[in-house]
Amino acid sequence: MNRNEEMKEILERVQIKPSGGLKGMLYLFVAVGVIGFIVGLFSGHPELAWQALLVNTVFFGSIAFGGLIFSIIWTVTDAKWSRPMKRIAEAAFSFAPVALLLLVVALFGAEHYWEWVDHDKVIHSKAAWLDLSFFVKRNLILFVVVMGMAWYYLKAVLRPDIGLAKQLNGFSNPFADRLVKNYGSQEEEQEKSFRSAHMFAPWLAFAMVMLISMIAWDWVMSIDQEWFSTMFGVQYLAASLIGAMCFINLASGVIRSKFKLEEYISIVRFHDTGKFIFAFCLLWTYMCFAQVIVIWYGNMPEEAPYLILRIQSHSWGWMFWLLTAMMFIIPFFGLAPRTVCNSVWASRIFAIEILIGMWLEKYFLIVPSMQENQVAARLAAEGAGAHGAHAVAGPVGLPGFQYSIYDFALTLGIGGTFFLCFFWFMARVPNMPISDRHFFKDPSLHH
Amino acid sequence: MSNITYASINDDILKSLEPPGKAWLASFLVIITALGMGIFAFAYQIRHGLEGSGINNPIGWGVYITNFVFWVGIAHAGTLISAVLYLVRAPFRTSIYRASEAMTVFSVMTAGLFPLIHIGRVWNFYWLIPYPNQRLLWVNFKSPLLWDVFAVNTYMSVSIAFFLLGLIPDFASVRDDSKGLKRLIYALPSLGFRGTNHQWLHYMRAYLLFAAICTPLVFSVHSIVSWDFAMGSIPGWHTTIFPPYFVAGAIFSGCAMVLTIMIPMRFIFRGFDEIIKIKDLEGMAKMIIFTGIVVSYAYASEFFIAYYSGAKYEKALFWYRPFGELKLFFWGMIFCNVISPIPLWSKKIRTNIPALFVISILVNIGMWLERFNIVVTSLAHDFDPYAWANYKFQWVEIYITIGSFGWFLMWFFLFVKIMPSLAVAELKEALNPPLRSAK
Numbered sequence A: 001m002n003r004n005e006e007m008k009e010i011l012e013r014v015q016i017k018p019s020g021g022l023k024g025m026l027y028l029f030v031a032v033g034v035i036g037f038i039v040g041l042f043s044g045h046p047e048l049a050w051q052a053l054l055v056n057t058v059f060f061g062s063i064a065f066g067g068l069i070f071s072i073i074w075t076v077t078d079a080k081w082s083r084p085m086k087r088i089a090e091a092a093f094s095f096a097p098v099a100l101l102l103l104v105v106a107l108f109g110a111e112h113y114w115e116w117v118d119h120d121k122v123i124h125s126k127a128a129w130l131d132l133s134f135f136v137k138r139n140l141i142l143f144v145v146v147m148g149m150a151w152y153y154l155k156a157v158l159r160p161d162i163g164l165a166k167q168l169n170g171f172s173n174p175f176a177d178r179l180v181k182n183y184g185s186q187e188e189e190q191e192k193s194f195r196s197a198h199m200f201a202p203w204l205a206f207a208m209v210m211l212i213s214m215i216a217w218d219w220v221m222s223i224d225q226e227w228f229s230t231m232f233g234v235q236y237l238a239a240s241l242i243g244a245m246c247f248i249n250l251a252s253g254v255i256r257s258k259f260k261l262e263e264y265i266s267i268v269r270f271h272d273t274g275k276f277i278f279a280f281c282l283l284w285t286y287m288c289f290a291q292v293i294v295i296w297y298g299n300m301p302e303e304a305p306y307l308i309l310r311i312q313s314h315s316w317g318w319m320f321w322l323l324t325a326m327m328f329i330i331p332f333f334g335l336a337p338r339t340v341c342n343s344v345w346a347s348r349i350f351a352i353e354i355l356i357g358m359w360l361e362k363y364f365l366i367v368p369s370m371q372e373n374q375v376a377a378r379l380a381a382e383g384a385g386a387h388g389a390h391a392v393a394g395p396v397g398l399p400g401f402q403y404s405i406y407d408f409a410l411t412l413g414i415g416g417t418f419f420l421c422f423f424w425f426m427a428r429v430p431n432m433p434i435s436d437r438h439f440f441k442d443p444s445l446h447h
Numbered sequence B: 001m002s003n004i005t006y007a008s009i010n011d012d013i014l015k016s017l018e019p020p021g022k023a024w025l026a027s028f029l030v031i032i033t034a035l036g037m038g039i040f041a042f043a044y045q046i047r048h049g050l051e052g053s054g055i056n057n058p059i060g061w062g063v064y065i066t067n068f069v070f071w072v073g074i075a076h077a078g079t080l081i082s083a084v085l086y087l088v089r090a091p092f093r094t095s096i097y098r099a100s101e102a103m104t105v106f107s108v109m110t111a112g113l114f115p116l117i118h119i120g121r122v123w124n125f126y127w128l129i130p131y132p133n134q135r136l137l138w139v140n141f142k143s144p145l146l147w148d149v150f151a152v153n154t155y156m157s158v159s160i161a162f163f164l165l166g167l168i169p170d171f172a173s174v175r176d177d178s179k180g181l182k183r184l185i186y187a188l189p190s191l192g193f194r195g196t197n198h199q200w201l202h203y204m205r206a207y208l209l210f211a212a213i214c215t216p217l218v219f220s221v222h223s224i225v226s227w228d229f230a231m232g233s234i235p236g237w238h239t240t241i242f243p244p245y246f247v248a249g250a251i252f253s254g255c256a257m258v259l260t261i262m263i264p265m266r267f268i269f270r271g272f273d274e275i276i277k278i279k280d281l282e283g284m285a286k287m288i289i290f291t292g293i294v295v296s297y298a299y300a301s302e303f304f305i306a307y308y309s310g311a312k313y314e315k316a317l318f319w320y321r322p323f324g325e326l327k328l329f330f331w332g333m334i335f336c337n338v339i340s341p342i343p344l345w346s347k348k349i350r351t352n353i354p355a356l357f358v359i360s361i362l363v364n365i366g367m368w369l370e371r372f373n374i375v376v377t378s379l380a381h382d383f384d385p386y387a388w389a390n391y392k393f394q395w396v397e398i399y400i401t402i403g404s405f406g407w408f409l410m411w412f413f414l415f416v417k418i419m420p421s422l423a424v425a426e427l428k429e430a431l432n433p434p435l436r437s438a439k
Helices: A003-013 A020-042 A046-077 A083-113 A132-169 A174-179 A186-223 A232-258 A267-298 A304-312 A317-335 A344-381 A386-393 A405-426 B006-015 B022-048 B063-087 B097-118 B122-128 B144-177 B180-187 B197-230 B242-268 B278-309 B312-323 B327-339 B353-380 B395-418 B424-429
Strands: none
Touching: A003 A132, A020 A046, A020 A405, A046 A083, A046 A132, A046 A186, A046 A232, A046 A344, A046 A405, A083 A132, A083 A186, A083 A232, A083 A267, A083 A405, A132 A174, A132 A186, A186 A232, A186 A344, A186 B278, A232 A267, A232 A344, A267 A304, A267 A317, A267 A344, A267 B197, A267 B242, A304 A317, A304 A344, A317 A344, B006 B144, B022 B395, B063 B097, B063 B144, B063 B197, B063 B242, B063 B353, B063 B395, B097 B122, B097 B144, B097 B242, B097 B395, B144 B180, B144 B197, B197 B242, B197 B353, B242 B278, B242 B353, B278 B312, B278 B327, B278 B353, B312 B327, B312 B353, B327 B353
């Protein structure tokens, strides 16, 4: 069988689309999310709905951003093992525009997240940066620029695949057709795509890191306007890479058996996803440890309260240790043995466990600070004065972890949207990088 | 690849072990002179105290600590190349990893000298180590400086062990190639290696395990070095991004040092240019691009957070660095570390050996300047304007710095004559085994 016949066969065999039931369920999830959010807004506690929106957007968004970063890394390094998973990573990114839209929606709840929105409460020396109109402008510009760059890159990557698919079996849909306008000869296009993807990928990586850092700093870190950490952006980056790799692990595990791709996503290659999850969990732990120890040891008044609230308080301290277990201890001992990474089922359990941990991490970074702001605002309204309020609200007296119906509804809703985006994208492009010269069966199987 | 065979690799590499020629001896003389300058200056310092260095009050850490961090940083590339790139199966490591491991060992040995030089009363160096004593005096376990003692010692012992482990099959091939006393000397470290299937199996397993043990060390050592600064509450030091930023910077400088050393080696030893391919050097150049970007990101985020934090001391310091008395060091660092690697983005420059050599030297200078910036400017400009000061270089510390290069290069020059400086066995793995028809 020559290369083209093989690719034609792959193209026709691998068509990732949800069954009717699954699709209906995803739409139902989205409806539940929308209704839950609206009900939350008009309930007595709109802040619960707003916090659920931000936590879930930042969580699912991170998987999308991480997906694109993996695609970039694999393009730049010419990694061969990961080629069958490359389209999965790119499809995960199709949720990113929606995530950014949801962040824009979150702007309407600004006063629930950021106490600096109130001119009387903003820390004076930060008023220039923490100013809502400047905040909106810089973020929107960044979103548009990065999305434009990502679109350019994805177009370069997808074009030769779609072109080849057209040649092989007349692959066609409006989305794909628009991508392959002015298509030259196949060799020419492949060469062009290879070169422009390689040239452009590092710049896009740079832009993505900017985007991720800005989301971490502006949207999450500034909830506690007093606190700052230079590492915060990189920590969100590491978490995004974990999330994306867990997603790739789960998706490729399903795809390899459903579409009989055992020769492409061989167990050796699948093993590498487990190794990456392991490595990035360690990286994440390293980054958290580096922040915790520096802040704890420095014990400076503008930094330490953030940790005291999250490690020593009754309402939140337990979650720190839970996260340590979920993101470090369990993955470390769980994924270290080769047997676990070599088993689709076993590594899947760990991937799900780590994704839950990642979701809790987002919750842990966002919600305690929001609660602190709310308690401070309430006490200030009762006349305790802004300064007294922080002292009182410090380690005790916060509601703590209250998993609400809104968290549940929005996780379903935004998660459902994530999967709908994934399937939407997969339905419109060839599901494997068929024109890629690095895409082939695992040679180690034929020894 | 075509004209490299099992036999030619053996011959080329073993040829580098022949008795030294005139060029080697002349360079060695220069190196010994540099080392002599350092020893002389150190003797002067023992006689006269630290007045010969630029250290003053409040700048208690000067060139010596800068040199310490610089040399520890250089040490990182070796382990990165030999362990981390081994684990991720990067092909460009094979030809350069032996020499860079040697570089690691020698630069840790150099780095280890500087805390001793810096403490002044060097004869009391053992006070750094916790040991039971009559007066029940203990070292300060809460001090990052002590963590450093442990981190650097661990790193040194593990990297020496890893280095010697990797050399076992190559020592065996030198042993098989020699006679008499030389044969006996090389037989000892080769530990009776005969290349049997069983021995290879154990050897490979040990190598993999060591690689896995070394990988966290790449991160831990320089993280702990960074905490020497970040644990303090001095503006410009106390920031959470320091550990990964230092690790990236260390790899950045280490890869540059690998290029600085491997490029001349390719010229000096005939046959090496076929083994150390341009592609391998290009791999190093790519590592420099990547880590250079990480370092630039860290610079940018430090400035951003200094602005964002609204803390007036932080802001003042980050104004002082680019515009204060020591601004030349800052702008030199920005030029060398952020701007000079940019040409490497072009493949033409990346594969042009003189250009690579020049950029690698610029990066080395830049990383020294970066450490000087961190160590000195923060101390020179802390909270109280009354205590602000400037740093003036003195001849003793300059001589000692030159001496440290002499010390490092002396070991490296001895190494290339005593040990196989490229990995014979691993290079052969990439080739087709000789058949009967081959010569």
